[in-house]
Amino acid sequence: ALRFLRQAAAADLELDPNSAGGIRIAGLSGLWQAIVLGFAGLGLKGDTLAIDPKLPPQWRTLSFSVRWRRRSVVFRISANTVEAKLVEGEAMEIRIGAAK
The missing domain is CATH 2.60.420.10 (Maltose phosphorylase, domain 3)
Incomplete structure (x- = not known):
């Protein structure tokens, strides 16, 4: 699971001229959910x-x-x-x- 989280984070944290300062809010919110709902087990x-x-x-x-x-x-x-x-x-x- 950690390997997939790192892959997703790398994709969303790379600088991209097509996004505001390289940030993709939807992707980052998905990372937050994976960490908080997944690893932290919040529910x-x-x-x-x-x-x-x-x-x-x-x-x-x-x-x-x-x-x-x-x-x-x-x-x-x-x-x-x-x-x-x-x-x-x-x-x-x-x-x-x-x-x-």
Whole structure:
């Protein structure tokens, strides 16, 4: 999976005179989704945000933020730790790991 992510990133990060400064927003959003929904394992369990990360062994940490239902949450994932910090909005439940 990491090999395909790198190939997609290389294609979208190369300078191209046909795009604004070499940036292809749709392609980069696809990369973000692959990382956050794929490697970080962010999704929904019913009506609750859930995260079940599977980081490549080469990655030490991954940090990203999401907005969901008028809330802003920052995630930081490392080898054995998942941190979720509510930055804005009402308290909420977040499921961590493969628990059902």
